[in-house]
Amino acid sequence: MTKKKKEKMEAVDFDIEPLKKSESDKVVPVKLTGKSRFRFRCHKGVRCFTACCSNINIVLPPYDLLRLRKRLGMTTEDFINQYGEIEILAKTLLPVITLKMKNDEKKSCPFLTPDGCNVYEDRPNICRYYPVGMATLRKKDAEGGKDEFYFMTKEDHCKGFEEEKEWTIDEWRKDQQADLYDDMNRGWMELLIKKKSFGEREFPEIKNQMFFMVTTNTDYFREFVFGSSFLETYDIPQERIEKVRTDDAELLKLGFEWLRSAMFAEETLKIRDGVPEARKDRTDAVLRKVYGNKEKGQIGDSD
Numbered sequence: 001m002t003k004k005k006k007e008k009m010e011a012v013d014f015d016i017e018p019l020k021k022s023e024s025d026k027v028v029p030v031k032l033t034g035k036s037r038f039r040f041r042c043h044k045g046v047r048c049f050t051a052c053c054s055n056i057n058i059v060l061p062p063y064d065l066l067r068l069r070k071r072l073g074m075t076t077e078d079f080i081n082q083y084g085e086i087e088i089l090a091k092t093l094l095p096v097i098t099l100k101m102k103n104d105e106k107k108s109c110p111f112l113t114p115d116g117c118n119v120y121e122d123r124p125n126i127c128r129y130y131p132v133g134m135a136t137l138r139k140k141d142a143e144g145g146k147d148e149f150y151f152m153t154k155e156d157h158c159k160g161f162e163e164e165k166e167w168t169i170d171e172w173r174k175d176q177q178a179d180l181y182d183d184m185n186r187g188w189m190e191l192l193i194k195k196k197s198f199g200e201r202e203f204p205e206i207k208n209q210m211f212f213m214v215t216t217n218t219d220y221f222r223e224f225v226f227g228s229s230f231l232e233t234y235d236i237p238q239e240r241i242e243k244v245r246t247d248d249a250e251l252l253k254l255g256f257e258w259l260r261s262a263m264f265a266e267e268t269l270k271i272r273d274g275v276p277e278a279r280k281d282r283t284d285a286v287l288r289k290v291y292g293n294k295e296k297g298q299i300g301d302s303d
């Protein structure tokens with residue numbers, strides 16, 4: 001196999017399901033960088049306006065979920081009950097929330113109106129990126145063991161490619177604030193990649209529950225941090241604790257570090273000197289209490 005041919009195949013051999021809005025999206029099998037250029041503009045005047053907002057599969061990473069539910073003034077549980085579905089993500093076997101499409105003929109996005117997206121400022125990252133996609137491959141010889149790159153998706157009905165406006169992918173990400181979403185969700189993506197490296201081995205249920213709590217329900221995770229022996233167990237600077245108390249973005253960052261430590265035994269959080277093993281067991285017990293020993297299929301259900 002020639003080197004060129006091999007690179008082309010790598011670009012579509014994704015480690016993690018790529019950011020791709022619809023199954024009908026045609027992935028252009030060329031690896032792109034932030035400096036790659038493309039012509040595109042999406043606006044209310046295009047003939048296909050909102051054509052890409054139906055029959056789509058949108059996984060909601062933690063920051064996307066947080067932004068949406070805050071915009072709608074909903075708790076995580078109410079949001080999941082009304083707009084979400086729990087899925088086990090292929091290749092990682094970890095639970096994620098996807099956006100539930102409406103039950104109409106087109107399977108429209110629940111946030112679609114005749115005037116466009118009614119959550120536009122807080123729309124999911126995949127909608128921000130579109131028609132660009134982002135993917136990550138695990139690669140031993142790449143920096144940090146992984147290779148992030150971009151690709152283009154094209155659907156015949158999308159007329160945005162006929163517009164004059166030209167961008168680099170970096171400019172597009174900044175303009176759409178996808179760079180902010182990527183930063184906020186990076187810890188989640190790294191956990192998925194890490195879990196993928198374990199193959200299709202299931203983790204003990206308690207680890208899946210920890211993952212689900214941190215990545216979907218900041219309210220529960222905050223309750224866990226401040227209502228369990230978490231702060232007696234981990235040595236966290238007071239200044240950081242105060243931020244975590246009120247700032248969901250800071251809470252998420254702490255959560256990702258905790259998950260790396262709890263799921264993969266990485267030393268991301270320092271355990272206080274002299275914390276006995278029994279304390280760690282108690283932490284697990286509190287976690288179970290938060291979830292009431294629910295099974296995988298019930299996680300996130302409200303009682």
Ligand code: SF4
Pocket residue numbers: 052053054056109110111112113116117118119120123124127
């Ligand atoms: S969230 Fe908004 S932009 Fe994304 S699919 Fe739904 S309506 Fe379209």
Ligand code: SF4
Pocket residue numbers: 041042043046048049050051052053130131157158159160161
């Ligand atoms: S131009 Fe493309 S992205 Fe914009 S509304 Fe049309 S199909 Fe969707």
